[in-house]
Amino acid sequence: MRIVLAFVALLMALPAQAVEPDEILSDPVLESRARELSKGLRCLVCRNQSIDDSDASLAKDLRVVVRERLIAGDSDEAVIEFVVNRYGEYVLLKPRFSIGNAALYLGGPFLLLIGGFAFWRMTRQSEVAHQKVAAAGVTPLSDDERRKLDALIGKPD
Amino acid sequence: MINELGHFALVLAFAVSIAQSIIPMWGAHKGYAEPMRFAQPAAITAFLLVGLSFAALTHAFLNSDFSLKVVASNSHSLKPLLYKISGVWGNHEGSMLLWVLILTLFGGLVAALGNAIPPELKARTLAVQGMVGVAFLAFILFTSNPFDRLPFPPEDGSGLNPLLQDPGLAFHPPFLYLGYVGLSMPFSFAVAALIEGRVDAGWARWVRPWALAAWSALTIGIALGSYWAYYELGWGGWWFWDPVENASFMPWLVATALLHSVIVVEKRGTLQSWTILLAIIGFSLSLVGTFIVRSGIITSVHAFANDPERGVFILAMLGLAVGGSLILYTWRAPQLRSDAVFSTMSRESALVLNNLLMSVSCAVVFIGTLYPLMVELATDGESKISVGAPFFDLAFAPLMVLVLLVMPIGTALPWKRGDLPKAMTRIWPAVLLAFCVGTVFAMLRWGGPILAPFAIMLAFWAIFGVLADLGERVKLGRAPISESLRRLANLPRSVWGQAIAHIGFGATAFGVAAITAWASEDIRTANAGDMIPLSTYEIRFDGVTIENGPNFRSDIGRFTIFEGGEEVGRISSETRFYPVQNAYTTEAGIRASLVEDVYVSLGDKQSNGSWAIRSYVKPYANWIWLGALIMTLGGLLSLSDRRHRVGAPTRAKRQKVVAAE
Numbered sequence: 001m002r003i004v005l006a007f008v009a010l011l012m013a014l015p016a017q018a019v020e021p022d023e024i025l026s027d028p029v030l031e032s033r034a035r036e037l038s039k040g041l042r043c044l045v046c047r048n049q050s051i052d053d054s055d056a057s058l059a060k061d062l063r064v065v066v067r068e069r070l071i072a073g074d075s076d077e078a079v080i081e082f083v084v085n086r087y088g089e090y091v092l093l094k095p096r097f098s099i100g101n102a103a104l105y106l107g108g109p110f111l112l113l114i115g116g117f118a119f120w121r122m123t124r125q126s127e128v129a130h131q132k133v134a135a136a137g138v139t140p141l142s143d144d145e146r147r148k149l150d151a152l153i154g155k156p157d
Numbered sequence: 158m159i160n161e162l163g164h165f166a167l168v169l170a171f172a173v174s175i176a177q178s179i180i181p182m183w184g185a186h187k188g189y190a191e192p193m194r195f196a197q198p199a200a201i202t203a204f205l206l207v208g209l210s211f212a213a214l215t216h217a218f219l220n221s222d223f224s225l226k227v228v229a230s231n232s233h234s235l236k237p238l239l240y241k242i243s244g245v246w247g248n249h250e251g252s253m254l255l256w257v258l259i260l261t262l263f264g265g266l267v268a269a270l271g272n273a274i275p276p277e278l279k280a281r282t283l284a285v286q287g288m289v290g291v292a293f294l295a296f297i298l299f300t301s302n303p304f305d306r307l308p309f310p311p312e313d314g315s316g317l318n319p320l321l322q323d324p325g326l327a328f329h330p331p332f333l334y335l336g337y338v339g340l341s342m343p344f345s346f347a348v349a350a351l352i353e354g355r356v357d358a359g360w361a362r363w364v365r366p367w368a369l370a371a372w373s374a375l376t377i378g379i380a381l382g383s384y385w386a387y388y389e390l391g392w393g394g395w396w397f398w399d400p401v402e403n404a405s406f407m408p409w410l411v412a413t414a415l416l417h418s419v420i421v422v423e424k425r426g427t428l429q430s431w432t433i434l435l436a437i438i439g440f441s442l443s444l445v446g447t448f449i450v451r452s453g454i455i456t457s458v459h460a461f462a463n464d465p466e467r468g469v470f471i472l473a474m475l476g477l478a479v480g481g482s483l484i485l486y487t488w489r490a491p492q493l494r495s496d497a498v499f500s501t502m503s504r505e506s507a508l509v510l511n512n513l514l515m516s517v518s519c520a521v522v523f524i525g526t527l528y529p530l531m532v533e534l535a536t537d538g539e540s541k542i543s544v545g546a547p548f549f550d551l552a553f554a555p556l557m558v559l560v561l562l563v564m565p566i567g568t569a570l571p572w573k574r575g576d577l578p579k580a581m582t583r584i585w586p587a588v589l590l591a592f593c594v595g596t597v598f599a600m601l602r603w604g605g606p607i608l609a610p611f612a613i614m615l616a617f618w619a620i621f622g623v624l625a626d627l628g629e630r631v632k633l634g635r636a637p638i639s640e641s642l643r644r645l646a647n648l649p650r651s652v653w654g655q656a657i658a659h660i661g662f663g664a665t666a667f668g669v670a671a672i673t674a675w676a677s678e679d680i681r682t683a684n685a686g687d688m689i690p691l692s693t694y695e696i697r698f699d700g701v702t703i704e705n706g707p708n709f710r711s712d713i714g715r716f717t718i719f720e721g722g723e724e725v726g727r728i729s730s731e732t733r734f735y736p737v738q739n740a741y742t743t744e745a746g747i748r749a750s751l752v753e754d755v756y757v758s759l760g761d762k763q764s765n766g767s768w769a770i771r772s773y774v775k776p777y778a779n780w781i782w783l784g785a786l787i788m789t790l791g792g793l794l795s796l797s798d799r800r801h802r803v804g805a806p807t808r809a810k811r812q813k814v815v816a817a818e
Contacts, residue, residue: 018392020760021682021769042543048399050545053392093545104528104544108521108552115513122509123501 018053023063030070037066037079042093050093160225163213164304167254170206170261171294173199177264177287181280185352193280197268200283203290204258204265211245211258214303218245224310227251227303233316233737235708243327244317249451249467250303252330256447257293259331259338263367264290267342274363281349282342289341292474300467316737319709325385332378333405337443339371340408343415344440347433348482351489356433361423364436366796368419371439372412373792379405380785391743391758393773395672395781398549403526404446407519411439414515417508424572425505430490431512437486441479442519448475449526500574507567511560518556525549561615561666564659565622569629583629587621602675609674616670619663623656654795658788665784671777678774682767692774694755695719701759701768709733711744714759714768718748730759754778 019038025031038052043059051059051066062083069079083091095101177199184192214227218241223229231248232241240247246255264286271279297303320326343364350356382405387395396402415435421428448471499505525544532542565587569580581588595614602609628634630652631644679691685700699715711733718726728746735742748755753776760769 019680021680021763024680040547042545048397048543048545053394053397088541090541090543093543094547094551095542095544100532100540101528101542104524104548105552107524108517108556111520112513112517112556115517119506119509119513120501123499123506126499127501 018055018059019063020060023060023067025067025071030067033076034063034067034070037070037076038063040080040093041066041083042091044087044091048093159213159216160222160304160306163210163217164302166206166209166213167294167298167304170203170210170257171291171298173203173206174261174287174290174294177203178284178291180284181287182284185277185280185284188277190276193276196280196283196287199287200261200264200268203287204261207254207258207261207294211254214251214254215242215245218242218251221314223312223314224306225303226305226307229307229311229314231317232314233708234313235737236317236322237707239324239327240317240322243321246330246334247317247321247327250297250301250305252334253293253297253301253451254303255331256334256338257290257297259334260286260290260293260341263338263342271363275359277353278346278349278360278363281352282345285345285348286341289345289478292477296467296470296474300470316708316735319733319735319738319740319742320389322708322735322742323385323389325381325389329378329381329385332374332381334378336371336373336375336378336405336412337408337446339367339374340412340436340439340443342367342371343419343436344482347436348485351433351482351485354489354492356422356429356493358423358426361419361432364432365416365419365423368412368416368436368439369792369796372409372416373789373796375405375409375412376785376792377789379409380782380789383785384782387778388745388747389742391745391760392771393676393745393754393756393775393778395778398525398546400526401450403522404442404449407522407526408439408442408446410515410519410522411435411442414512414519415439417511417515421505421508425499427499427505428509429493430486433490433493434486435512435516437479437482441475441482442523444471444475444478448472499572502570502575502577502580504567504570504572504575507563507570510563511567514556514560514563518553518560521552521556522549525552557666558612558615561619561663564619564662565626568623568655568659569626584622584625587618587625590621591615591618606674609670612670612674613667616663616667619666620660623659623663627652627656650798651795654791654793654798656791657794658791661784661787661789661791663784664780664787665782668777668780668782668784672775672781675776676773678771680769680771682763682765683770684767689770689772691755691772693720694725694774696755696757696772698768698770701762706733708737709735712759712762714746714757714770716746716757718755726755728755728757730757732759749779751779751783752777 019035025034035052039050041051041062043049043051043054043056043062045056045058046054049059051062065083066079069082074082080092089095095104097105177196180192180199181194181196184190184195214225216222217225217228218232219238221228221232221234221241223232227248227250228244231251232244236244244251246252264283267274267279267286268283274282346360346364346367350360379402382402383395386397387393415432418428418432418435422432448468451467451471525548528544529542532540565584566577566580569583591614594617595610598613599610627645627648630648631641633641636644677692679689681689683689683698685698687698689696689698695718697717697719699717701712701714704711704713711731714730714732716728716730717724718728726748728748730746731744733742733744734740743758746757746759753774756773756775758771758773760771762768
């Protein structure tokens, strides 16, 4: 299923893979920051692939840009800001929260709340019904009794 | 000649499917027995005809008949036999034919073996199955005919995409299709039940095996794809949240929910309309997946076919199937009343919670996958956003944490009415054990991410929770050991299946947590003889040799792995060049074990004669796929339960297990 990456590799017709040795910064702290930032930035010519994973030459360019900014002393946020100013928000694999993206971020939690509420009501109703039955001093039919009753009234299993 | 026969068989299958979707439905409506019975021979004939057609196409591939367009553009005379066979479905036209083959196979199985299904339900189910068949056969015949001839056949074919020339990927599509198409059966049963207006325990018993089978096939299919990505793409990634991956993952999530909710319908006679809805959504998502992959609408490079005509056809089909069934649902579902009473703390409420979490997870994936498309459509291309792995990780992980947290408690709760303290006393040793395992890992991997030991704890909580519950069921420690063993042997297979599948889920969660938290890597250029230090290992690069494969040439880098000065293994990592397609692939060298993989991938030759080499240590990576395998095993075991076989359409299911293997 991961043909995606693979196809990109094919387009390149070269087996180059993601970060290459010549890009790596000698300072391990800067390099690990660069790697983390790269994971959140999209390779613009590939689909849904971060520049950290991509072997496209454009991704390499962007990786180099990120490293140059880090060497220049930019903070992580400043690097991201720099890249977004150049390429637009499209470059972010995790979009920024905004009115337009509210449904993306809140859709899941919202559904969870609605579902949770429905779940609560459902069991609540059941509880109430159960208590009513108990209060009336009536024992509900056991499974066995119900089966016998179903058989009597001809209701199929 | 054989090709024309195959084509003709396909046209006949189309005609038979039309009859299959009309006559039995009319018969069931009128209560006429003969037209209802017509469904059986029709479904079986449709299968035989599509089978014939598929055989004809396979024949063309095996004999490299380049007068067929698909063969010419997807095969090559020098290709190894395995890939000539897998080439049949390694392209758009052939894969759609495989789709329909599996669809009619399932219909045929229900027809041939489902003698215990009430005749009306059976007739309607097969009729709905027939309709799906009509749609797909029309799609093949009108937009994607595999039997199109070329007026001037080329000397040789252009070959199969080298990336597909891999055992893992050869079998990945058939399993996924078994899963996708497997969900068509619950869908057909659901629509039939809506038409009939009745859903009972019997219905659930017929649907459950199909949900289980589809789920099992999807599990193994997704795992194969993921494992293939891991060893083939050269840097050990195993899941990418790509639209095409998500397309297979969404039906899996819904199938998971479905196979849990159908249990509630069977045992407690409630949740009927929800279960029907899940069955409809499950297959709808299979269709959405097919649409995403086949139309190329979400421009994933994966999409084999990029033909708008096909996209529009599938979209129309999708609209008809989803729209039609949902309209039927809103019209009929209110009539499905359930009367069972259950409390907040009970097995069924835990199953409802599972359904809630799985559905929300699926919704999150769905929203994330389609959001960029929606934004682009809504703003007329003005604004474009990306939704990728960082978003999905953030949105998905908390839901899985909840699933892992609740799962063992759910299995420990009794039906109808339970209470939490009682359930916890059943499984408290699991809490303790999980805590110990988490602590051990925290000490072993001191300095790693803070959350990692907690994730490990959670995964082992799931595993030990299941084991503790199993121990409780057999009165381990409270009865003589012989008695416990006897009880263990007598546990129904569905109980075993459930326990094993849940353990598998925990194992996968463990692998995911570990590989995410503790992987280490080294990227450098090296000359033959250089030592590469990596984690606790040292890897010696022994140089590169050039060798020839059947249809490729490969650079093979050889490496020796040392640990503490001792040689512990040798691996080789290849870069293959396929001259026919002028393309490269990589085959990583992996020293695999259950503890950690040492993973080495050979990169480019540098101008100074050294080689780019990436090496990784991937801790507990294999648990991800091992867990999936265990889950599948659990599913199949549950499928083989005697209670599924007795009475019901049960023998049909067993047959299908065979097919799923």
